[in-house]
Amino acid sequence: MALEHALLVSLREQPASGLELAKRFSRSIGYFWHATHQQIYRVLARMDDDGWVTVTEVPQTGRPDKKVHAVTPLGERVLADWLATPTPMEPLRSELAVKMRGASYGDRAALLDVVRANLADHQIRLDHYRQLEKRHRADRDPARETLTDHALDQYLVLRGGIRIEEFWVDWLTEYLTAHEARLTR
Amino acid sequence: MALEHALLVSLREQPASGLELAKRFSRSIGYFWHATHQQIYRVLARMDDDGWVTVTEVPQTGRPDKKVHAVTPLGERVLADWLATPTPMEPLRSELAVKMRGASYGDRAALLDVVRANLADHQIRLDHYRQLEKRHRADRDPARETLTDHALDQYLVLRGGIRIEEFWVDWLTEYLTAHEARLTR
DNA sequence: GCTGTCATGTAACAGGTTACATGATTCG
DNA sequence: CGAATCATGTAACCTGTTACATGACAGC
Known part of the structure; x- marks a missing residue:
């Protein structure tokens, strides 16, 4: 709720x-x-x-x-x-992660394509967020002290958006790299 | 579904x-x-x-x-x-993030406590996952080539679990640090 | 003339949560 | 004797998704 x-x-x-x-x-x-x-x-x-x-x-x-x-x-x-009021820790719910875990029960090449498509989407979104951050810095820097509390909150939530997309890009890349290394062996 | x-x-x-x-x-x-x-x-x-x-x-x-x-x-x-079949990119849904964004409409000190509690929970879970990874490495290293594909998938999903908890710990720490710096000014 | 945007909504369904219920066994 | 665990389930409810509907105006 x-x-x-x-x-x-x-x-x-x-x-x-x-x-x-x-x-x-x-x-x-x-x-x-x-x-x-x-x-x-x-x-x-x-x-x-x-x-x-x-x-x-x-x-x-x-x-x-x-x-x-x-x-x-x-x-x-x-x-x-x-x-x-306290918020209980929310577990991430990811269909893609379930697929990655179950990859050996299907066509692995097809699944790697699915992962690549998701990686591309996350990369695009990460680039977009980084643009927003750049614009934010250009507007305010170097007078960071002038930020209102609420503007700081907005900025920090954007930072979270950047971090979560970095998580996806890094993790999916690790997954693909590990499996691509196998295929060429 | x-x-x-x-x-x-x-x-x-x-x-x-x-x-x-x-x-x-x-x-x-x-x-x-x-x-x-x-x-x-x-x-x-x-x-x-x-x-x-x-x-x-x-x-x-x-x-x-x-x-x-x-x-x-x-x-x-x-x-x-x-x-x-392709999986559409799933957005993260986080109540805590909404609270962080809206912090200025409530008692900020109380909210920082909520954030601290979540940070502690994520830190505990991260430590737990790192233990699992350590055990995994002890079992298999250095003969990583002997991993079955499925065992590799299981390991890589655990890596994802570690990465997502690192995301939370890093981001919440950034949030707290930025606001604590304000309070002592 | 067609597509897209602004603007509000209804209806049916799928997915997920919370509370409650039963009944046996083991442990302190 | 009471609490915890194993094991399965029902019922009510809340949340979220998908499909459909209306009507006017703007731009190509």
């Missing part, structure tokens, strides 16, 4: 419509959380019912009205409480 | 009862996949219906009978097909 809270974080940064939230979730927050618009609409409706957010219909020219959601004082309290 | 396939991998390594599988999932395979016994029983029943596994009741002395599941030729084909 964390999508609610992820939405609260995003809405406290900036009130938004359902679709705007969905777009944010494929960017920054999306380093570590993902949600489709259908899911977001459903949860937003519940949050409105529970009084965590208020909804304001904003008319627009040349496009449909949008419903802008903003966090209420109750929502702020709910978020603050959640932030202070 | 990957629990089925994870179970097939585990059952090809060694036929097992539901509870035995649940235990394995909190160990080796569990580096990257987790499942409770309730879920495993439900999925095993479906796999039996679909003819992917056969069930043999094995009487035991002094404890309840167990139902040992073994993979059928059909199950083997299903597994091999699955192994050769």
